Amino acid sequence: MSTFAAVVLFAGVVAYAVLGGADFGAGFWDLTAGGAERGRRPRHLVDESLAPVWEANHVWLIFCLVMMWTAFPTAFAAIMTTLYVPLGLTALGIVMRGSGFAFRKVVVQTDQQRVVGAAFALSSIVSPFFLGTVAGGIASGRVPTRGYGDPVTSWLNPTSVLGGVLAILTCAFTAAVFLTAEARRRDDDELERYFRRRAQVTAVVTGVVALVGIAVLHADAPRLFDGLLSRGLPLVILSGACGLLALLLLSRAAPRLLQGLAVAAVASVVVGWGVAQYPYLLGTHLSIQVAAAPTSTLWSLTLVAAAALILVVPSLALLFSLQQRGRLEA
Amino acid sequence: MTLASLAAAGASSVPSQLLPAREQMAFTLGFHIILVPFGVAFTFLMLIANYRGIRRQDADAMLLARRWSQVAGVLFAVGAVSGTVLSFELGLLWPGLMGRFGAAYGIPFAVEGLFFFLEAIFVSIYLYGWKRMAPWPHFWSGVPVVLSGIGGTSSVVAANGWMNQPGGFQVRGGRVVAVEPLRVFFNAAFWFEALHMLLAAYMVAGFMVAGVYAAGLLRGRRDRYHRLGLAIAFTVAAVVTPVQIFVGDVAAREVFHREPAKFAAIEMLPHTSTHVPETLGGVLIDGTVRYGIDIPSGASLLSGFSPDTKIYGLDVIPAPVRPPDDLVTTVHLAFDVMVGIGFALLALALWFAVVWWRRRAVPENRWFLACTAVSGVLTVVALEAGWVVTEVGRQPWTVVGRLLTRDAVTTTGNLWLFFGATVLLYVVVGAATVYVLRLMRRHWQQPEGNGEEDVPYGPRTRQDAAVPAGDAA
Numbered sequence: 186m187s188t189f190a191a192v193v194l195f196a197g198v199v200a201y202a203v204l205g206g207a208d209f210g211a212g213f214w215d216l217t218a219g220g221a222e223r224g225r226r227p228r229h230l231v232d233e234s235l236a237p238v239w240e241a242n243h244v245w246l247i248f249c250l251v252m253m254w255t256a257f258p259t260a261f262a263a264i265m266t267t268l269y270v271p272l273g274l275t276a277l278g279i280v281m282r283g284s285g286f287a288f289r290k291v292v293v294q295t296d297q298q299r300v301v302g303a304a305f306a307l308s309s310i311v312s313p314f315f316l317g318t319v320a321g322g323i324a325s326g327r328v329p330t331r332g333y334g335d336p337v338t339s340w341l342n343p344t345s346v347l348g349g350v351l352a353i354l355t356c357a358f359t360a361a362v363f364l365t366a367e368a369r370r371r372d373d374d375e376l377e378r379y380f381r382r383r384a385q386v387t388a389v390v391t392g393v394v395a396l397v398g399i400a401v402l403h404a405d406a407p408r409l410f411d412g413l414l415s416r417g418l419p420l421v422i423l424s425g426a427c428g429l430l431a432l433l434l435l436s437r438a439a440p441r442l443l444q445g446l447a448v449a450a451v452a453s454v455v456v457g458w459g460v461a462q463y464p465y466l467l468g469t470h471l472s473i474q475v476a477a478a479p480t481s482t483l484w485s486l487t488l489v490a491a492a493a494l495i496l497v498v499p500s501l502a503l504l505f506s507l508q509q510r511g512r513l514e515a
Numbered sequence: 516m517t518l519a520s521l522a523a524a525g526a527s528s529v530p531s532q533l534l535p536a537r538e539q540m541a542f543t544l545g546f547h548i549i550l551v552p553f554g555v556a557f558t559f560l561m562l563i564a565n566y567r568g569i570r571r572q573d574a575d576a577m578l579l580a581r582r583w584s585q586v587a588g589v590l591f592a593v594g595a596v597s598g599t600v601l602s603f604e605l606g607l608l609w610p611g612l613m614g615r616f617g618a619a620y621g622i623p624f625a626v627e628g629l630f631f632f633l634e635a636i637f638v639s640i641y642l643y644g645w646k647r648m649a650p651w652p653h654f655w656s657g658v659p660v661v662l663s664g665i666g667g668t669s670s671v672v673a674a675n676g677w678m679n680q681p682g683g684f685q686v687r688g689g690r691v692v693a694v695e696p697l698r699v700f701f702n703a704a705f706w707f708e709a710l711h712m713l714l715a716a717y718m719v720a721g722f723m724v725a726g727v728y729a730a731g732l733l734r735g736r737r738d739r740y741h742r743l744g745l746a747i748a749f750t751v752a753a754v755v756t757p758v759q760i761f762v763g764d765v766a767a768r769e770v771f772h773r774e775p776a777k778f779a780a781i782e783m784l785p786h787t788s789t790h791v792p793e794t795l796g797g798v799l800i801d802g803t804v805r806y807g808i809d810i811p812s813g814a815s816l817l818s819g820f821s822p823d824t825k826i827y828g829l830d831v832i833p834a835p836v837r838p839p840d841d842l843v844t845t846v847h848l849a850f851d852v853m854v855g856i857g858f859a860l861l862a863l864a865l866w867f868a869v870v871w872w873r874r875r876a877v878p879e880n881r882w883f884l885a886c887t888a889v890s891g892v893l894t895v896v897a898l899e900a901g902w903v904v905t906e907v908g909r910q911p912w913t914v915v916g917r918l919l920t921r922d923a924v925t926t927t928g929n930l931w932l933f934f935g936a937t938v939l940l941y942v943v944v945g946a947a948t949v950y951v952l953r954l955m956r957r958h959w960q961q962p963e964g965n966g967e968e969d970v971p972y973g974p975r976t977r978q979d980a981a982v983p984a985g986d987a988a
Contacts, residue, residue: 237643240595240635244628250602251621251628258617258691265606265613266925273933276603277940280596284944287592291951293958301947332610333927478618478691485696489625497629500636500659513643 186484187477190256191466193490195459197252201245202455203359203448206352208239210360212282212309213353214383215302221295227364228302230376234367236290237513241504243283248493256486257476259330260466267334268322271315278312281305310353317352321345324458325406326468343405347398354391355451361387362431362447366440370509381435388432392425408469412461420457424450529921535930536608537920539937541906543600546941548902549895550594554634555664555713556720556751557587562657563747569650575740579747581645582959583724584657586952588642593948595635600937608930611923612913618691619684619699620674620914626700627670633663668716669709676704679905680773681914703773707766708905714759715898721752722860723891729884737879746877749887753864760857764817771818774915775827777908780838782814783807783847784828791815791826795851799840802829836911836919849903856897863890 211231218224218231254261265272285305292298318340325344328334339345361384368376402410413421431446438446466476477483507513561583568577602624606613612620637659644653677683683698684691728744771778783794785802791814797807812822819825829837838846863886870878878884909915913923 237639240592240639241632243595243599244632244635247599247602247631248628250606251624254606254613254617255621255625256618258621259614261606261617262610262614266610266927269607269925269928272603273607276600276607277936279599280940280944283596283599284593284947287589288947288951291589291955293954332614336928478621479694481694481696482618482622482691485622485694486625489629493629493632497632497636500633504636504640507640507644507648512647513640514646 186480187256187474188464190252190477190483190486191463191473193486194249194252194256195456197245197249198459199452199455201242201249202355203451204238204242205245206313206356206451207359207363208235208242209309209313209353210356210358211235211364212286212306213357214360214364214380216306216310221299226376227379230364230368230371230373230380232290233514234364234508235286237508238504239283239286241501243279246279252486256478256483257466257473258478260328260471260476263328263330263332263334263467263471264319264323266332267328267336267339268319270336271318271322271340275312275315275319278308278315282308282312313352313356314349315340317349318345319348320352320458321348323467324348324409324462326408326470328467330467330471343401344409347394347401350394351391351398354387354394355454358384358387358391358428359447359451362435362443365435366443369440370511384435385432388428392428395425409458409461413457416463417457417461420453420460424454424457427453530924530926532608532926532928532930533921533924535934536924539930539934540604540608542934542938543597543604543941544902544906545899546945547594547597547601548898549719550590550597551668552716552719552723552898553587553590554594554638555661555668556717557583557590557724558638558657558660558664559717560720560724560748560751561587562654562661563751564743565654565657567747569654573743575743576747578740579744582955584642584645585955588638589948589951589955591635591638593944595631597941597944598631607933608925609913609923610925612918615689615918616684616691616914619681619694620677622694622696622699623670623673623677627667627674630663630667630670633659634667637663664716665713668713669705670700672709672712673700673702673705675905676708677702678912678914679708679777679909680704681917686917704769707762707769710762711759711766711901714755714762715894715901717755718752718759718860719891719894719898721748721750721755722887722894724748725752726888726891729887732879733881733884733888742877742879745887749867749877752860752890753867756857756861756864760861763854763857768818771826774908776829776832776838776915777846777905778818779827779829779832780843780846780908781850781904782826783843784814784826786830787825787828789815789825790822791824793817794847796848798844799847802840838910842907842910846904846908849900849907853897853900853904856893856900860890860893860897863887 211234215224215228215231218227250261253264281304285301285303285308288301289298289305292301321342321344322328322339325342327339327342327345361380365377365380365384368380399410402413427446427450431443431450434443434446464472464474466473504513561580564576564583565580567573568580637656641653641657641660644656648656677699680703682702683695683700685693725745725748728741728748731741732745767778767781770781782791783797783799783804784791785799785804790812792809792811793813793816794804794807794809797804799805814826815822815824829843832838863883866883866886867878870876870883911919911921913920
């Protein structure tokens with residue numbers, strides 16, 4: 186039962202990493218799109234493809250928080266009291282990002298657009314970086330069971346920095362693939378080339394960082410390293426293969442297939458982390474079973490998850506299909 | 516606020532994080548709660564206008580609905596992210612609460628997450644569906660927004676009700692070992708608190724929107740568009756107000772029966788007695804009530820329908836957990852402000868009703884419009900005051916009888932820095948929100964509009980679909 190709750194929680198983490206990640210990544214491309222004139226068209230595509238979906242994608246984060254504190258309350262408190270610096274900064278970053286994005290759609294003067302746009306784009310990079318360091322802190326076992334771990338080294342350490350950098354890169358990669366697909370859907374060759382090039386570059390950079398990362402994990406988080414290269418190995422390979430395939434097919438494949446491959450690449454590496462860590466929630470000192478809330482709580486969460494499956498998943502499918510058929514317009 | 520005294524009261528083991536944590540929670544919650552009515556109830560007004568627009572081919576109503584949806588879109592975004600901060604804060608500021616009671620307290624939030632999901636999805640569909648969707652499917656895509664708003668608000672208030680009247684769980688060895696989810700969610704405070712908050716949301720949205728159009732009418736824009744905007748919003752607010760006063764009265768009596776400590780603070784009553792007067796205004800100094808206006812036996816009559824009704828005073832609360840004088844004064848005055856505004860708005864609603872009944876028209880004399888223009892701000896004040904009553908009135912407890920606030924708070928880090936950064940960011944975001952809304956209004960007031968006047972629900976043409984992405988939004 187507790188394993189099931191952990192799986193549901195982790196499904197939320199994966200969904201946020203992929204969907205929320207793509208939105209964060211779009212902010213990355215927004216920031217790097219250059220001056221007002223040069224960056225106008227890519228920014229417009231970012232705006233159009235992000236506006237209808239980012240709030241729904243953002244809810245996955247709430248889902249993770251709620252699942253965590255209800256199903257694994259002590260672990261939640263331990264994480265929060267240890268990693269409060271990056272988490273607090275993430276929270277503020279999220280406020281900046283969401284409101285900056287919402288405001289940018291309304292203001293018309295270029296200089297004002299620049300200010301709110303920069304707030305949106307900059308926080309789109311800061312937030313995933315900090316969330317990545319949080320993931321690194323948890324994965325490398327730096328959160329003690331009772332919480333109140335080291336407020337600095339818990340997130341300023343090799344694994345965390347690797348997590349932060351990888352988070353930014355994977356977000357940028359997914360977003361670039363999504364935007365390539367979106368540009369193709371609109372028959373916009375120029376933007377398609379624009380984002381394809383960026384997807385290729387980030388894919389290569391991500392691959393290199395991931396390879397370097399193996400060495401980092403070997404030195405800094407041996408248990409995670411072992412887990413990833415034994416039980417998690419198929420998933421790591423799958424992730425690499427999907428990324429590579431997406432890279433090769435970038436100029437040919439149908440948009441939907443491309444998006445699928447990018448999603449699979451990110452999702453499988455995140456799942457790989459989960460598999461490597463199982464059956465522990467924190468390091469090797471707090472197991473899922475010990476951390477879990479009473480069974481009746483887990484049952485009620487299961488009911489909520491089932492209701493989500495029945496209500497939320499079709500609604501999300503409706504939203505995405507309306508968007509991809511061009512029925513939603515800012 | 517009056518928190519410093521609380522910190523001093525239990526000086527023995529009060530973490531230095533308590534004061535900034537409480538200030539931050541109050542500030543961010545107070546910010547977020549202003550946005551709640553716009554996601555929950557404003558969308559209902561929007562659907563009324565939309566329905567009327569389609570049904571009666573009413574172009575003014577349709578324009579109102581479209582513009583309201585744009586306003587709702589901006590406010591929903593700010594509300595979504597400021598609500599996220601609250602989720603983080605539950606863990607960052609109150610790990611003692613979440614770690615110990617998350618297994619019970621978290622359940623209503625899980626339900627809320629579900630509703631929030633639906634709300635976010637359908638807000639997007641509705642907001643971006645104006646141009647390309649058929650009229651009725653588009654209208655219906657807005658209905659889940661209103662319904663999930665009601666569900667979401669109820670869930671969050673269920674969590675708050677549980678803090679006031681905790682139940683449905685067993686603790687052994689400092690851990691929650693058994694939970695009855697339904698009793699957690701439908702706790703004894705749930706029904707009246709949830710209903711009270713929902714009606715409050717409809718009042719805030721109604722009077723706020725009515726106030727905007729009243730101000731427009733006052734400035735001489737006496738057209739049908741402004742009258743209709745006023746009429747739709749004010750009608751909803753006017754219908755809700757008397758219901759709210761009734762529910763509030765029931766709620767106060769529930770608090771009298773079930774939360775005697777909070778009720779003693781509301782009535783600012785130092786000593787248990789019968790024939791308790793209803794004190795209007797006043798302050799509590801050194802355990803004595805000063806400067807208030809007494810209505811003889813008022814409180815006893817209101818709470819038990821008889822002057823002989825005994826009301827417990829602050830003296831029955833054990834000294835270590837007795838709220839200090841200034842905290843009691845805060846709760847009492849907040850209650851008076853809330854109730855006072857409620858009755859003022861009831862008078863305004865009656866004014867509207869009488870004029871409507873006699874003339875079948877929106878009253879347009881300057882006094883009525885001026886009162887309506889400020890009514891929106893007053894509802895927000897009443898909303899905040901109501902939350903002060905329930906939150907400050909619960910102190911020093913976070914979970915009544917189970918967890919003291921000073922045991923719930925985190926004991927690490929310099930929270931003043933976090934608080935300062937948060938205030939700075941929120942001030943900027945708040946100012947930008949106001950600026951952006953005014954900017955939208957300025958676009959709308961330009962004679963030619965900004966392209967949004969074209970007919971919604973237009974057929975999708977080939978040309979439309981391939982609009983060059985030349986002009987940034």
